Amino acid sequence: MDEFNFIKAIKPKYYKHSSVVKGIGDDGAIIQPNYSQQLVIATDTMVENIHFSLEYMSFEDVGYRVLAANLSDLAAMGSQPLYYIVNISSSNQVSNQELVRIMNGMKELADSYKMDLIGGDTTSSNQLVVTVTVFGQVDQNKKRLRSVAKPGDSVFVTGYLGESGYGFKLLQLGDYQHHNHFIKQHIRPRPRLDFVNTTATIDRICLNDVSDGLSSELNEIADASNVSMLINWEDIPVHPDMTYLEGFELEKLLLSTGEDFQLVGTCSQNDLKQIQINCQHAGIKVSKIGKVLDNNHDPTVYINKNGTKSRLDSQGYQHGKCKGD
Amino acid sequence: MDEFNFIKAIKPKYYKHSSVVKGIGDDGAIIQPNYSQQLVIATDTMVENIHFSLEYMSFEDVGYRVLAANLSDLAAMGSQPLYYIVNISSSNQVSNQELVRIMNGMKELADSYKMDLIGGDTTSSNQLVVTVTVFGQVDQNKKRLRSVAKPGDSVFVTGYLGESGYGFKLLQLGDYQHHNHFIKQHIRPRPRLDFVNTTATIDRICLNDVSDGLSSELNEIADASNVSMLINWEDIPVHPDMTYLEGFELEKLLLSTGEDFQLVGTCSQNDLKQIQINCQHAGIKVSKIGKVLDNNHDPTVYINKNGTKSRLDSQGYQHGKCKGD
Numbered sequence: 282m283d284e285f286n287f288i289k290a291i292k293p294k295y296y297k298h299s300s301v302v303k304g305i306g307d308d309g310a311i312i313q314p315n316y317s318q319q320l321v322i323a324t325d326t327m328v329e330n331i332h333f334s335l336e337y338m339s340f341e342d343v344g345y346r347v348l349a350a351n352l353s354d355l356a357a358m359g360s361q362p363l364y365y366i367v368n369i370s371s372s373n374q375v376s377n378q379e380l381v382r383i384m385n386g387m388k389e390l391a392d393s394y395k396m397d398l399i400g401g402d403t404t405s406s407n408q409l410v411v412t413v414t415v416f417g418q419v420d421q422n423k424k425r426l427r428s429v430a431k432p433g434d435s436v437f438v439t440g441y442l443g444e445s446g447y448g449f450k451l452l453q454l455g456d457y458q459h460h461n462h463f464i465k466q467h468i469r470p471r472p473r474l475d476f477v478n479t480t481a482t483i484d485r486i487c488l489n490d491v492s493d494g495l496s497s498e499l500n501e502i503a504d505a506s507n508v509s510m511l512i513n514w515e516d517i518p519v520h521p522d523m524t525y526l527e528g529f530e531l532e533k534l535l536l537s538t539g540e541d542f543q544l545v546g547t548c549s550q551n552d553l554k555q556i557q558i559n560c561q562h563a564g565i566k567v568s569k570i571g572k573v574l575d576n577n578h579d580p581t582v583y584i585n586k587n588g589t590k591s592r593l594d595s596q597g598y599q600h601g602k603c604k605g606d
Numbered sequence: 607m608d609e610f611n612f613i614k615a616i617k618p619k620y621y622k623h624s625s626v627v628k629g630i631g632d633d634g635a636i637i638q639p640n641y642s643q644q645l646v647i648a649t650d651t652m653v654e655n656i657h658f659s660l661e662y663m664s665f666e667d668v669g670y671r672v673l674a675a676n677l678s679d680l681a682a683m684g685s686q687p688l689y690y691i692v693n694i695s696s697s698n699q700v701s702n703q704e705l706v707r708i709m710n711g712m713k714e715l716a717d718s719y720k721m722d723l724i725g726g727d728t729t730s731s732n733q734l735v736v737t738v739t740v741f742g743q744v745d746q747n748k749k750r751l752r753s754v755a756k757p758g759d760s761v762f763v764t765g766y767l768g769e770s771g772y773g774f775k776l777l778q779l780g781d782y783q784h785h786n787h788f789i790k791q792h793i794r795p796r797p798r799l800d801f802v803n804t805t806a807t808i809d810r811i812c813l814n815d816v817s818d819g820l821s822s823e824l825n826e827i828a829d830a831s832n833v834s835m836l837i838n839w840e841d842i843p844v845h846p847d848m849t850y851l852e853g854f855e856l857e858k859l860l861l862s863t864g865e866d867f868q869l870v871g872t873c874s875q876n877d878l879k880q881i882q883i884n885c886q887h888a889g890i891k892v893s894k895i896g897k898v899l900d901n902n903h904d905p906t907v908y909i910n911k912n913g914t915k916s917r918l919d920s921q922g923y924q925h926g927k928c929k930g931d
Contacts, residue, residue: 401649
């Protein structure tokens with residue numbers, strides 16, 4: 282890999298943010314931080330044949346998806362995207378031109394949020410590994426931590442769950458139609474940064490993205506906030522074209538598959554009403570799926586399904602079903 | 607790999623910097639930037655059997671070395687280290703305990719600079735790939751860019767060059783004595799952050815680290831600053847125990863092998879005197895190796911060796927020798 286020509290091909294001609302004092306082209310980037318905001322940093326690594334496959338994704342798709350996963354983290358922190366850096370390890374079988382295509386896929390998404398590429402590194406390896414680190418800014422009073430859920434809160438999710446997993450299933454069945462809604466949700470998911478702006482007036486929102494599956498994210502919130510919650514299976518939003526799926530498969534897609542870049546959170550019942558009004562105007566679906574319980578000893582997530590309440594663990598398994606409880 | 611237990615094992619109990627608003631344990635870290643300073647960001651990826659080998663390095667050594675390479679970049683920007691994030695991809699053959707050992711090797715070095723681990727990601731892969739991203743702070747008037755060399759400047763380097771490459775040669779010859787000075791310089795190099803503090807009073811220093819080899823770094827400075835320079839081969843500092851090496855081998859080690867985490871830079875002749883006085887007190891060897899020329903059209907690096915002046919390209923090759931020129 283010719284690093285010199287690669288850098289030349291991807292180096293921005295100018296930086297959109299005046300806070301970039303020095304971008305690509307020295308031993309490090311230099312940023313003049315915005316005094317009135319806090320800086321949010323998130324990072325995600327994706328590996329070929331584990332997180333993506335070039336069998337059904339283009340190099341551009343790979344770049345897009347890794348950055349999208351990172352932006353989903355920024356959304357889950359309630360922050361506005363600013364900059365990104367990219368580390369790519371690849372074998373000799375990947376050409377410089379193909380590396381540039383990965384960067385172009387990222388740039389397409391980054392440009393839509395006015396983000397600046399400010400650094401990175403390229404190395405040789407025997408497998409394609411892409412790490413992206415993103416930087417965002419957040420008002421110190423509007424950061425969305427997973428530790429701020431309170432008893433009495435409503436639990437909500439954005440959009441439909443399980444769409445990315447269902448798209449992956451279609452791909453595995455040999456359906457490579459990239460215009461298919463679910464396949465698009467898997468390959469080119471849109472991070473929910475629209476939710477950040479739309480809910481900027483709300484003081485307290487506890488928030489995670491659903492990248493590791495609803496069960497895992499709810500348990501993280503419960504643990505971090507030291508609360509228990511009760512989720513209603515029937516309230517989890519399912520895309521109409523997925524309702525035909527068998528019970529076990531649907532359960533897996535909605536509760537544990539993950540890679541949906543939707544958001545899950547909690548807030549007061551009054552704030553949820555306001556969020557739903559704001560989001561309806563912005564075309565963002567927000568569904569109440571449960572509540573935070575008053576009892577907060579031993580943080581636990583429960584799920585209510587067909588009148589049966591059971592414990593929902595991080596992996597999506599339901600333990601100790603006790604009918605009518 | 608059990609990510610939950612890994613994170614539990616490496617998560618800091620407290621953060622040394624009060625600017626860390628939120629460290630590990632949410633979708634991203636949050637930093638409250640220091641208003642009076644600029645933020646420097648650098649990143650480096652190292653891959654097993656390309657940048658390091660577990661045949662002669664421990665897992666702790668691997669962690670130490672990746673962080674050291676990053677800190678060398680912070681030193682080359684004139685900045686003070688603050689935080690770091692770590693992305694590790696590894697196969698199932700690497701145990702959780704071994705991953706923790708990588709992190710412990712980093713922590714040993716990080717602790718000596720009071721750095722905080724604030725985030726990261728772990729994924730599966732078929733090869734060990736470690737990416738570290740570091741954050742530092744710098745006074746806006748004391749950043750050390752490679753673009754600020756001026757005609758008339760002296761060119762200098764810290765320490766001895768070629769030590770890391772020579773250590774690697776010894777390892778290849780089967781000498782695994784980790785207390786050997788050169789092997790230590792290869793496996794556990796000390797980034798030159800001591801130079802940053804020692805030269806903090808100097809206004810302008812053009813600076814790079816020597817990670818890609820002296821020839822490459824000098825050409826980067828020449829290009830970025832749009833200047834030419836003349837280096838004297840005889841002035842390049844060689845460790846006494848390396849002077850026995852054959853001419854060709856020594857040339858390669860001093861000019862192109864790299865991975866030395868020494869610094870190379872330029873400054874005014876007067877400032878170099880002050881730098882040498884300050885550095886002598888601090889036990890840092892600083893050698894003048896050449897000068898920036900007045901002629902700055904077509905930035906070129908020349909080397910003077912045994913009365914013969916030739917052009918030194920990025921790879922360390924010497925072109926168009928013209929005796930007595």
